[in-house]
Amino acid sequence: MASCIQCGDDVSLHESVEVGEIVDCGTCGVELEVVGDDPVNLAEAPELEEDWGE
Ligand SMILES: [Zn+2]
Numbered sequence: 001m002a003s004c005i006q007c008g009d010d011v012s013l014h015e016s017v018e019v020g021e022i023v024d025c026g027t028c029g030v031e032l033e034v035v036g037d038d039p040v041n042l043a044e045a046p047e048l049e050e051d052w053g054e
Contacts (some may be wrong), residue, residue: 002040006030013040 004011009027013034017023021034022045031045 002042003037004028004030005032005042005044 002011004025004027007025007028011023011025013023015039017034017037019034019037023032025032032042033045035041035043041045
């Protein structure tokens with residue numbers, strides 16, 4: 001569990017969350033990028049198209 005940087009509410013994450021993943025805050029809807037996973041650390045996501053390639 002991590003805290004939203006915008007509203008401070010808890011953001012639920014999968015157990016296997018990975019650095020670079022983008023998660024949405026369920027409370028305010030902001031997009032957050034996982035920048036660390038031990039412990040989980042969130043930052044405001046850059047505005048990117050959802051076209052990351054595979
Ligand atoms: Zn939020």
